[in-house]
Amino acid sequence: MTATAQAPAPVREAIVANGVARSFGSVRAVQDATLTVPAGSVTALIGPNGCGKTTLMLMLSGLLRPDTGTITVAGHNPSTDAAAVRAAIGWMPDQLGSWDNLTCLQTLTLMGEAYRIPRATARERGLDLLERVHLIEFANRPARVLSRGQKQRLSLARALVHDPQVLLLDEPANGLDPRSRIELRTLVREFAAEGRAVLVSSHVLAELDEMVDDAIFMSQGRTLGDDAAAMVADAKTRYLVHALDPAALQAALTGADVPFEAAGEGVIMRFVDEQRAAEALTWLVQQGVRIHRFGPAGSALEQTYMAMNEERR
Ligand SMILES: Nc1ncnc2c1ncn2[C@@H]1O[C@H](COP(=O)(O)OP(=O)(O)O)[C@@H](O)[C@H]1O
Ligand SMILES: [Mg+2]
Structure with missing residues (x-):
């Protein structure tokens, strides 16, 4: 059995952000981000290094507060309803930061428990997910033995432990070999087909080309809006x-x-x-x-x- 059967009910506009900005001291990391991410499809967030992608995703996931602007995720406001947003979102950071001495299954079980899923259920779900990301043979091996591509897949599984409706993946293809990238693409497409919303960032265009339905371009802290979307459709x-x-x-x-x-x-x-x-x-x-x-x-x-x-x- 895989996790497919537990797909969440779709929300049409999974993420809506308007005029979102955030500075760190004098650094204006995100100046004006406005975007909509629909459920059931994969949306790219594309822009060069330092343009504000990670900062924006941290705000969408409720881990960082915007200075200004409004965000709605699965119908909730991350600033006022952080718990609901956390339950709705799966976040895959750009650095795995795995607990190297834990096994893959322990990693997922603990993560599940952090979401208040009972241990036995979390363990079962962990096994399902390891199956799904093709890591089942590593279930009882420490995460430190995994290759980079395998770690990325574990990270993806970790983001899915609580069966979120919205997935935020920060540079998931970074450093992957072509085969791992194709596997990642297949998984991401499956999540969208289940009705989830997926927002996936990259600074390398080619990485995302066949993975995404739509793209949001970002430059110097600003999303570029409908013009760019129209250009993609036209292209x-x-x-x-x-x-x-x-x-x-x-x-x-x-x-x-x-x-x-x-x-x-x-x-x-x-x-x-x-x-x-x-x-x-x-x-x-x-x-x-x-x-x-x-x-x-x-x-x-x-x-x-x-x-x-x-x-x-
Ligand atoms: N915690 C922080 N403190 C200070 N500056 C930061 C912090 N996080 C990000 N920045 C700066 O904000 C800008 C956007 O960074 P980031 O969101 O990581 O961009 P990206 O993910 O697109 O590479 C960069 O100039 C970065 O140096
Ligand atoms: Mg980044």
Whole structure:
């Protein structure tokens, strides 16, 4: 049995933050963060090191008070209802800080007890979670023997001990090898499919690209808002198409008045959804154009990041 059966009831807008700010002395770590994180999907929080991601996540999880602004998590205000927020949130910090001498199962059982889950239940839940993150064979081994990727998975399991509706993962892919990253992506997608809200931060765009449904960009303590989201959505509509005979491809498109941009040897076409893309591919083949490459024009997040930087210049 896995923990899947215990998925919590979904809340549509799991996190809402408005005008949130926090300084440390003269350092304005977060200046103006406004965001919404829906349940049932994975949202990225992307920005360079030092832009305020960790500080923002600490405030969302109720571990740090904002100086100004409002936060609602699973319908509760972390400043006035910290206990309810803590119960609703699973927090995976960027540093595991594991209790190295405890076994993986002890780590999870103790964490469960910290959430006032009875020991026997916490232990059972710990076993379920270890199964789920593929660490069951390490249940009775000390956390210090785990590799980095395994420690990240233990940390993820620890964040899930109390079956939270909202998951905040701070740079979870940091330092993972490609295989571990793919496993992490699979797990994160599963959590979202169960109706949980997942907010996952990174300073490396490529880490998150295939893991997330939506992205919030952050720069110098500020979230960049709807413009960036619209850019991501727009970037997702771009397809790169290559034909054996590029001139024949362009001629077919021009002849049928289909808009395109030339891009090196190929062309960029836009499709609102996969259905339209499939129809266009069928049509091109019917026109006798010999297509050898047809797919998304590249990382939507990366294209957006680049477009944002271009705007700033
Ligand atoms: N406890 C703290 N005391 C002083 N400065 C801090 C503290 N936490 C973070 N900062 C500063 O706030 C800024 C944002 O940090 P952080 O939220 O960790 O960014 P990120 O997670 O995006 O790398 C940085 O300039 C950092 O040095
Ligand atoms: Mg950080």
